[in-house]
Amino acid sequence: MSYIWQQEVKPKGGFYPDTKVYFDGSHYIAIPHTERPFKPRKKHIEEVVSEQNKWPQLEELSAEEAADSPFTENEISAPEEKSDALIGVENNNSPHNMCQITQKLDKKELFEKFYSEHINEKRSERRKKIIEAMLPYFDDRTATENYVDVNIARKKRNLICRRVRMVRKANLADFNFFVTLTYDDKKHTECSFKKQLKTCFRNMSYRRNWKYMGVWERSPEKKRLHFHGLFNIPDNAVVGKFQEVTDYSTNHHAMQTINQNTYFAERFGRNDFKELDKRLLGESLGYLMKYLEKTGEKIVYSKGLPQFFISDIMEEDIICTIGQENKKLLLFDDFKCWDEGVNVGTVSKATIAQLRKSS
DNA sequence: ATTGACTGTTAGATCAGGGA
DNA sequence: TCCCTGATCTAACAGTCAAT
Numbered sequence: 001m002s003y004i005w006q007q008e009v010k011p012k013g014g015f016y017p018d019t020k021v022y023f024d025g026s027h028y029i030a031i032p033h034t035e036r037p038f039k040p041r042k043k044h045i046e047e048v049v050s051e052q053n054k055w056p057q058l059e060e061l062s063a064e065e066a067a068d069s070p071f072t073e074n075e076i077s078a079p080e081e082k083s084d085a086l087i088g089v090e091n092n093n094s095p096h097n098m099c100q101i102t103q104k105l106d107k108k109e110l111f112e113k114f115y116s117e118h119i120n121e122k123r124s125e126r127r128k129k130i131i132e133a134m135l136p137y138f139d140d141r142t143a144t145e146n147y148v149d150v151n152i153a154r155k156k157r158n159l160i161c162r163r164v165r166m167v168r169k170a171n172l173a174d175f176n177f178f179v180t181l182t183y184d185d186k187k188h189t190e191c192s193f194k195k196q197l198k199t200c201f202r203n204m205s206y207r208r209n210w211k212y213m214g215v216w217e218r219s220p221e222k223k224r225l226h227f228h229g230l231f232n233i234p235d236n237a238v239v240g241k242f243q244e245v246t247d248y249s250t251n252h253h254a255m256q257t258i259n260q261n262t263y264f265a266e267r268f269g270r271n272d273f274k275e276l277d278k279r280l281l282g283e284s285l286g287y288l289m290k291y292l293e294k295t296g297e298k299i300v301y302s303k304g305l306p307q308f309f310i311s312d313i314m315e316e317d318i319i320c321t322i323g324q325e326n327k328k329l330l331l332f333d334d335f336k337c338w339d340e341g342v343n344v345g346t347v348s349k350a351t352i353a354q355l356r357k358s359s
Numbered sequence: 360a361t362t363g364a365c366t367g368t369t370a371g372a373t374c375a376g377g378g379a
Numbered sequence: 380t381c382c383c384t385g386a387t388c389t390a391a392c393a394g395t396c397a398a399t
Contacts, residue, residue, distance in 0.1 A: 206371055303370055
């Protein structure tokens with residue numbers, strides 16, 4: 001095998017061109033540029049194993065059920081456009097607000113279903129239960145166990161990827177608020193809360209240059225849907241006003257003071273904008289990570305949160321090589337950034353902003 | 360670990376409506 | 380007409396996968 005990174009990483013002339021630089025929370029680390037020759041991927045086709053019939057009365061779904069439904073409005077109203085999809089919907093002249101949903105699941109989708117059903121259980125218990133549930137769809141127990149183990153490993157890999165991405169984005173983001181939001185029954189249903197809040201954040205990001213990342217949470221003890229997020233809100237881009245509100249917390253059974261924003265209080269309900277101590281970023285991230293893992297929910301990101309920036313790195317700015325096979329470069333805190341032979345200065349917020357971005 | 364390719368989702372851009 | 384806000388459309392990208 002003759003992949004470039006397996007040859008000599010260190011270039012001649014004492015510098016590394018186009019490295020990907022990330023911040024691990026205390027140091028900047030550069031990954032030297034590597035390339036791998038293109039190799040087409042095999043397409044794996046999963047076997048269809050299960051069909052379920054459901055007769056949901058759409059207008060009778062509660063907001064919560066609607067939010068939890070795997071069928072989006074699009075899938076229900078325009079099934080003919082998804083002819084090759086495994087999830088199909090038929091409307092056989094049934095009453096106006098009723099349609100037959102025929103859900104065909106392949107083995108992988110079935111695995112996903114059982115995996116999310118047992119997400120809150122211990123790993124070994126979860127594995128056992130998924131295997132039992134999937135046993136009828138395989139020839140024997142060994143085949144079932146193999147399939148489940150391979151897919152558990154896949155989920156684990158994917159989670160690691162997401163975690164790495166999230167931490168690297170957060171470390172370069174310069175967040176200044178940790179925000180918790182929920183909704184007032186008088187203003188929203190869970191569904192409308194989620195939809196409008198996402199729209200609102202999207203607009204703040206575009207119009208006021210807010211950056212954010214966060215997760216939705218509905219833990220068993222706190223039934224109400226919350227949004228927890230890390231925000232970078234520029235000084236001149238605040239909406240509404242901040243007010244200290246002191247009230248009784250039913251969760252902690254004690255009085256608590258929150259920094260409530262009037263804009264979000266009026267539109268959505270209770271909220272808390274905690275100013276973020278940079279030293280506590282790791283702790284806040286851990287908090288978000290907990291929900292990321294437990295709920296299987298995806299992270300809500302604003303765009304423009306890079307994982308890396310691209311810079312050439314001079315040999316004199318490298319402390320040592322680190323990582324697997326010493327392929328990463330640990331940099332001095334005041335390392336210089338270079339863009340195609342031009343020194344764009346010592347690393348700083350401004351430097352990072354003008355360097356080439358890499359998602 | 361990292362990479363590039365693929366794909367479904369979602370965030371940036373734009374539209375539309377309302378109020379001043 | 381201008382400004383602000385919420386909604387909608389679609390291009391960009393997050394998530395995933397397989398290779399290594």
